[in-house]
Amino acid sequence: MKPFRPPGNEDAPLGIAIVGGGFTGYAAAIALARRIGRPMEIAIIDAGSSRGGGVAYGRAGPSHILNVRAWELTCDADRPGDFVAWLRDERSVSPPAATVLKQLFMPRRQVADYMASRLVEAARDSHLARLWFYDETVRRITWSSRGYVLHFGPFSSVEAQIVILATGYGPRPRPRFGLDPFRPLKPGRIERARSVAIVGAGLTMVDACVTLRRAGYEGMITVFSRHGMIPEAHAGDAVPDFPSFAREEPDLLSLFRTIRQFVELARKQSLPWQSVINAVRRDAQHIWQRLSEADKRRFHRHVRPLWDKLRHRVPLQVRNWLESEIDEGLIALKAARVLEVSKAGSDWGVSWRPRGSSQTLNARFDLVFDCTGHAPWRPGGALRELEKYGWIGPGPGGLGVKVAADGAATGADGGPTKGLFALGPMGQGSLLEITAAPEIVAQARLCAQRIARDFNCPKRTLDLCEHPRAS
Numbered sequence: 001m002k003p004f005r006p007p008g009n010e011d012a013p014l015g016i017a018i019v020g021g022g023f024t025g026y027a028a029a030i031a032l033a034r035r036i037g038r039p040m041e042i043a044i045i046d047a048g049s050s051r052g053g054g055v056a057y058g059r060a061g062p063s064h065i066l067n068v069r070a071w072e073l074t075c076d077a078d079r080p081g082d083f084v085a086w087l088r089d090e091r092s093v094s095p096p097a098a099t100v101l102k103q104l105f106m107p108r109r110q111v112a113d114y115m116a117s118r119l120v121e122a123a124r125d126s127h128l129a130r131l132w133f134y135d136e137t138v139r140r141i142t143w144s145s146r147g148y149v150l151h152f153g154p155f156s157s158v159e160a161q162i163v164i165l166a167t168g169y170g171p172r173p174r175p176r177f178g179l180d181p182f183r184p185l186k187p188g189r190i191e192r193a194r195s196v197a198i199v200g201a202g203l204t205m206v207d208a209c210v211t212l213r214r215a216g217y218e219g220m221i222t223v224f225s226r227h228g229m230i231p232e233a234h235a236g237d238a239v240p241d242f243p244s245f246a247r248e249e250p251d252l253l254s255l256f257r258t259i260r261q262f263v264e265l266a267r268k269q270s271l272p273w274q275s276v277i278n279a280v281r282r283d284a285q286h287i288w289q290r291l292s293e294a295d296k297r298r299f300h301r302h303v304r305p306l307w308d309k310l311r312h313r314v315p316l317q318v319r320n321w322l323e324s325e326i327d328e329g330l331i332a333l334k335a336a337r338v339l340e341v342s343k344a345g346s347d348w349g350v351s352w353r354p355r356g357s358s359q360t361l362n363a364r365f366d367l368v369f370d371c372t373g374h375a376p377w378r379p380g381g382a383l384r385e386l387e388k389y390g391w392i393g394p395g396p397g398g399l400g401v402k403v404a405a406d407g408a409a410t411g412a413d414g415g416p417t418k419g420l421f422a423l424g425p426m427g428q429g430s431l432l433e434i435t436a437a438p439e440i441v442a443q444a445r446l447c448a449q450r451i452a453r454d455f456n457c458p459k460r461t462l463d464l465c466e467h468p469r470a471s
């Protein structure tokens, strides 16, 4: 039997437990407060005491900037531009000319405060949502006649009719290749370093390089990545996206060819290639769900690094800065597979195999940072009982958990498990493009809409678009 407690008395508060107080957990809570027309007790449980920041925004330094323009960020899919409205109202950021505002890339850590303040507002305005915060690790989730039971320890637990897993990358993403780039080091450690290596060449690598230079490290940074590529740049100005053009491609090869044709078309029309990639990103979940399992595997094996480089872009000025560091020999890119990083006394030993070679090379560095990114949390651990009941399962390719577009967990029978959701990066295997803020916020809205339907409690009046700050 699927876990669904009949609503019974519809005035009784709906118990909702959100596991994870990062961006995704907060986006979900905001979406619920604004869309559910029934009293709710929302418990937000976070192992790391996060209040809306999580890995991406809670641990960012002042020089780590967003990779989406401020205008594109919102905590609610029905309120476009809301982050800029918040900056203007709460942070007294004076409104520059509209064209300038569209280009801004703000510091990432502002996002944690933004999410926290918007959640408080949403709960206050709804008059129906009461929030409870638990700084705890959920160790097990079981089912009783009263609903889901989330266990923190042997004697403490909360019960809920709805569980939203928003655990992103798990309670403590553990670095495999050296140091955690977001964990502060002892004072003077960076300045004293004579050699630094970074494993991984995505956006976290960019963060780590910025941190190193800001802390006064002037030496060479050796960056290892399998393909030796760095993230591409956003177009200088915000550009209109192409209309959808690739939704019906039958397989990966045709998709690839069509994208190339459209990039060429864009070039002929003097439009930036980013417009084409943005259009593919917009349709990525639809395209991904239609691909065969074999094509999905091929994508992960051969195309993923290229897609990541084109899709996870940096502001133009950041890309220019990276290129100048590379040109001056301050950043050395190595296309290689890192085999091992091990602590060797006070420094670190790295062994790697250059791309296309069978030779293993070794070197020592004073500091090595693991910027390979985090894998989404998977079943097992705290989710083992849910898996045993057949209510949740691993996502395609073993990435995260299997979900529908609205985050509903897919059970062993292939259908959604009522009242059980996994949002954000946890759905990466099923949806591919679900790790960035705009996709997460769109999914949170779908999730709230499904809950309103399944539990028969939609809000009668949605004043979302009339919000004065949305204009």
Ligand SMILES: Cc1cc2nc3c(=O)[nH]c(=O)nc-3n(C[C@H](O)[C@H](O)[C@H](O)COP(=O)(O)OP(=O)(O)OC[C@H]3O[C@@H](n4cnc5c(N)ncnc54)[C@H](O)[C@@H]3O)c2cc1C
Residues within 6 Å of the ligand: 019, 020, 021, 022, 023, 024, 025, 045, 046, 047, 048, 049, 050, 053, 054, 055, 056, 057, 065, 066, 067, 068, 108, 136, 137, 138, 139, 166, 167, 168, 169, 170, 171, 172, 203, 204, 382, 423, 424, 425, 426, 435, 436, 437, 438
């Ligand atoms: C470094 C970095 C920079 C990024 N920059 C951008 C950007 O500029 N623009 C953009 O659109 N996207 C960006 N992203 C992507 C995106 O916004 C993140 O993926 C998103 O923030 C994911 O949030 P989350 O809440 O799902 O996960 P997390 O941030 O990982 O939060 C999950 C929370 O769950 C808690 N938790 C986990 N397990 C348990 C448990 N068992 N019990 C209790 N609590 C638990 C953890 O303590 C954690 O606080 C970035 C991502 C990273 C990693």
